[in-house]
Amino acid sequence: MIRCLKNPLTRTSHKAFDTMMDLKHYLQTYQETINNKILEFLNSDDHSSRVLQAMRYSISAGGKRIRPILALAAAEATHAPAPVLNVLPAACAIEMIHTYSLIHDDLPAMDDDALRRGKPTSHIQYDEATAILAGDALLTLAFEILSSPANPTRESLSRHLNVIHVLARAAGYQGMIQGQMQDIRAEGNKIDLETLIAMHSLKTGALIESAVVVGALFGSANPKKMQALRSYARQIGLAFQVIDDILNVSGDPEELGKAVGTDLDRGKNTFPGLMGMAEARAYAENLVQTALKALELFDNKADPLRGIARYIIDRKN
């Protein structure tokens, strides 16, 4: 446990965080910390539980942990005390909500994907019923974790309820679920850029934004800083999706861990499809610049957030 509590930025937090090497180290250290904590939450003596096995299978399938890292980085940017100690459980809960959404999105009735992160999707590895239940269970476990505050002060209790509220709204029928519904309904129908942006703001943007907000709730973010962080998150959330669409056209299936060209086959509306490849990349770069601008009022504790913004458009998977 003590190892988990070390700040991976110890060596870099007092100076500018501006090399990709620093970021790589930061991401890797936090990925490991998050992975360890997630497995701790999913540890049980009951090895016969098929649902638990399926939950572990999908959440251990090698995600980038961008959302929980964003929560931790936003906590650092807002000078939250002991981010890893205080924010890590909520960060893991966010990853569980994300993983549940992937399991359900991959189902035959939804996107019908057989491969995710280079491995068979849950309904292929197990079966549809197990995949539905494993998704349900990860969503529910997120709220079980979020309702266990580390200490019972009035401030901590209030913050935890606030965190639950923010995440439930972002993940719910006015957020992520609404986005997924719109995505499915739009398949095979031509939509315009504005509609595509609105759809992705819900489908992937809402949870990414809420991850940053959750982190900032543990720090001391005044309304102006909170607004800036929301703006940052909205831009990088959208940039993330634009790059996802680009990688689905021009990415390397091996590096991606999933098939490419599937959006086109499926008649999905995508940014490169609507704008062209070069325009889509320029758009993503523009979004990241706007995100970085939103962070101008933060000190170098926000450098990880800055690095993540750049990472999002440079990534290959």
Next chain:
Amino acid sequence: MIRCLKNPLTRTSHKAFDTMMDLKHYLQTYQETINNKILEFLNSDDHSSRVLQAMRYSISAGGKRIRPILALAAAEATHAPAPVLNVLPAACAIEMIHTYSLIHDDLPAMDDDALRRGKPTSHIQYDEATAILAGDALLTLAFEILSSPANPTRESLSRHLNVIHVLARAAGYQGMIQGQMQDIRAEGNKIDLETLIAMHSLKTGALIESAVVVGALFGSANPKKMQALRSYARQIGLAFQVIDDILNVSGDPEELGKAVGTDLDRGKNTFPGLMGMAEARAYAENLVQTALKALELFDNKADPLRGIARYIIDRKN
């Protein structure tokens, strides 16, 4: 709103609550109060949202509202102040969790049921993707509601987190979801009575027990009373399932609003199947007697709980 806040027991709470007429009035009044509040939660100006329509469709399909009524009745039994005002949102959230579980259980990959409460199930009325998302959204909305405390006192904040924790555990992979997984896996395989009881304690028992616990958290239940209420809930939860199985053999499809004989067709393990019809009914009656015994240390404020125990084995649907 004022109408909603009236206690339906005004005329009866000072005397013994022992006629089925009183209970019928009690149940109907609370059903109406709960239905109004649920629709208030699902009200939105966005009439184009297919997910919201599907959420409303399933939750308005005429459920008995046993779980939320149990929460309200347990609050009354433990002398909670203003139960309708304080407990009603949590009670509605419990019904949302219940409805989500029914929508997902009815899916083709699970029990594959086309009819529920006399109406087409969600995936028949809409489609599978919408049904999965509507279930997900009801579960998520439950936690959104539960994280909005009526007042920000330390006690109230702590209670709300506690309620979320109790419900997330009961609904999660160690509770309801585990029970559903066991139920599906047991289909077509003969299991013994002990295994059947353990399975139903999770599948339907856990949420029923948590509804009673949630109500009691708003009242002043000492550990002894809380234990008695848990025992009551476990007995009636199991009795409820035994009667469900009996009605699936001998019920009237019209009164039930769903097909009968489906358990046999599907190779489901049931109480009448394992014990015989007469034995199963005697078992349910015995469970209800034990439940009533557990309530002996409560005054007549627990009469609705007593009435519900009797109602559970007398019901025809």
